[in-house]
Each structure stands twice: as C-alpha cells, then as structure tokens.
Amino acid sequence: MHIHATVNLETIDDVTCFSATLEVAGRRVNTVYVYLVDGMLIDTGPRHLQDELVRFYEQASFDQVVLTHGHEDHSGTAAWLKQHLGVPIRMHPIGIEEMARPASYPLYRRITWGIREPFQALPLADGVESRTRRWKVIHTPGHAEDHVALLDEQTGTLFSGDLFVAPKVKVIMRDESVPITMESLRLLLRQDFQSMFCSHAGYFANGPEMLRRKLAYLENLCGEVLKLHEAGYTAVEMDRMLFPRKPPVVQVSGGEWDSLHLITSILAHYGLPAA
Numbered sequence: 001m002h003i004h005a006t007v008n009l010e011t012i013d014d015v016t017c018f019s020a021t022l023e024v025a026g027r028r029v030n031t032v033y034v035y036l037v038d039g040m041l042i043d044t045g046p047r048h049l050q051d052e053l054v055r056f057y058e059q060a061s062f063d064q065v066v067l068t069h070g071h072e073d074h075s076g077t078a079a080w081l082k083q084h085l086g087v088p089i090r091m092h093p094i095g096i097e098e099m100a101r102p103a104s105y106p107l108y109r110r111i112t113w114g115i116r117e118p119f120q121a122l123p124l125a126d127g128v129e130s131r132t133r134r135w136k137v138i139h140t141p142g143h144a145e146d147h148v149a150l151l152d153e154q155t156g157t158l159f160s161g162d163l164f165v166a167p168k169v170k171v172i173m174r175d176e177s178v179p180i181t182m183e184s185l186r187l188l189l190r191q192d193f194q195s196m197f198c199s200h201a202g203y204f205a206n207g208p209e210m211l212r213r214k215l216a217y218l219e220n221l222c223g224e225v226l227k228l229h230e231a232g233y234t235a236v237e238m239d240r241m242l243f244p245r246k247p248p249v250v251q252v253s254g255g256e257w258d259s260l261h262l263i264t265s266i267l268a269h270y271g272l273p274a275a
C-alpha cells in the first residue's frame with residue numbers, strides 16, 4: 001500500500017509544531033499535529049508517520065510524553081518512544097489498560113493510521129510538570145472517555161487534543177457524545193487561556209472564540225433534535241433532514257462515523273428513544 005506524508009515543522013510562541021498530512025493509497029487523510037513544549041512531547045502521531053516522526057524525535061529535546069487520549073492517530077509511535085528513548089508516557093488512567101493490549105480497532109482505521117503497538121503508560125494526575133512549567137490536566141471526555149486537555153495558566157496556553165477539531169462537525173464516531181462534549185467545552189471555557197493548539201487543526205490565537213463557536217453549533221443542534229423528537233420524528237428521519245449529504249467516511253468506516261451518532265447521542269443523554 002502506498003503511503004505518502006507531507007511534513008511541516010514550525011514554531012509558534014515556544015511550541016514546536018510537527019504536522020503531517022497523510023495520503024494512503026491516493027486518498028488524502030486528515031492532518032495530524034504533534035507538539036513539543038518545554039521538553040514535553042504532546043501526542044505521538046499515527047504508526048504510519050513513524051519514519052517522519054523518528055527523524056523529528058532524533059533532533060528534538062524532550063524527557064516525557066503526554067497523550068491527550070489513546071486514539072491510534074495520537075498513540076501510534078508511543079511504543080517506539082518507550083523502547084528507543086525510554087521516556088515515560090503519561091495519559092488519563094482510563095486509557096492505560098487498552099494501550100497495554102494489541103490494537104483492536106477496525107480494519108479501515110488500521111489501514112488509515114497503521115497499527116499501534118502495545119505500550120505501558122503511566123497515569124496522569126490533575127497536574128503535570130514540564131522542565132520549567134506546570135500544566136493543569138483537564139479531563140474533557142465527549143470525543144473519547146480518556147481525553148484530557150493541558151493548560152498552562154501562567155501563559156494561557158491550551159492543548160485541546162481532539163475536543164475542537166472543527167466548529168461545525170457533521171459526523172462523529174459511534175462512541176462520541178454531543179452532550180458530554182458540550183460539558184467539556186463549557187469546562188474549558190471557564191479556564192483562562194488564549195492560545196489553543198488543536199491536534200488536527202493546528203494553532204488558534206483566539207482559542208476561546210473557536211470553542212464558543214463549536215459550543216453554539218452543538219447547542220443549536222441539541223435544540224433542533226429535541227424539537228424534532230417532540231414533533232414525533234425518529235433519529236433516522238432527523239438525520240435525513242438535518243444532514244442530507246453523507247460524506248465518504250460514513251461508508252468507508254462501515255458506519256462507525258456517521259451524522260446519525262450526533263442525533264442518537266443527544267437522544268440517549270435525555271433518555272429518549274431513537275425510533
């Protein structure tokens with residue numbers, strides 16, 4: 001299978017931003033960011049970018065790794081880092097057991113991102129220290145149960161993992177929850193920050209504004225879904241009305257990604273039936 005990556009390296013404030021856009025068998029996959037700040041690596045990219053990332057690691061200076069969550073596009077080179085550099089890898093305790101086991105995610109994800117090898121991670125507490133800075137670890141589930149954001153309150157710098165990605169999401173994964181994501185967005189919006197580093201969309205000088213946009217979109221969607229439920233529509237009917245166009249990922253993923261999950265996660269949160 002042909003895999004091609006376009007790599008970019010830049011420094012914003014004091015954050016080194018490694019990014020790569022992956023093309024697998026001619027299909028353009030998402031862009032992934034790996035950040036390095038004050039001797040701390042944040043996320044480790046997918047296994048398919050290991051060659052590119054190892055070249056970056058070999059000229060970078062860091063002594064620990066923090067994962068925003070365990071998804072394979074964030075944890076794919078953690079095993080290499082542990083074996084070759086011996087650095088500790090920390091993540092939310094919820095994700096540790098899964099990372100110690102061989103990858104069990106579906107085939108299309110193994111083809112897209114590669115196969116994450118098992119590794120042993122250490123549990124994050126509610127704070128983590130880098131060489132000269134202290135980071136608040138904020139549990140922010142919704143996209144993934146083990147998801148955390150990292151905040152330096154002194155400089156107002158936030159690493160938001162996959163909680164933001166885009167303001168107007170049209171599809172989510174089956175395990176994601178719109179209402180829980182909204183709770184996490186509200187929790188972050190109560191923090192004091194400006195710079196935001198997202199794992200797929202990169203840097204935003206106006207982080208809170210971007211999170212407010214996403215929250216407003218999801219609040220509006222929630223309102224629509226509850227109104228349509230009241231009017232007697234099923235989840236599938238609402239999906240057809242609110243999201244008439246299905247992007248290719250719905251079929252590629254065999255339905256693991258779907259706009260329908262946006263709707264069913266809202267209904268489930270309020271204890272309402274989907275049909």
Ligand SMILES: [Zn+2]
Nearest residue numbers: 071143144162
């Ligand atoms: Zn993710």
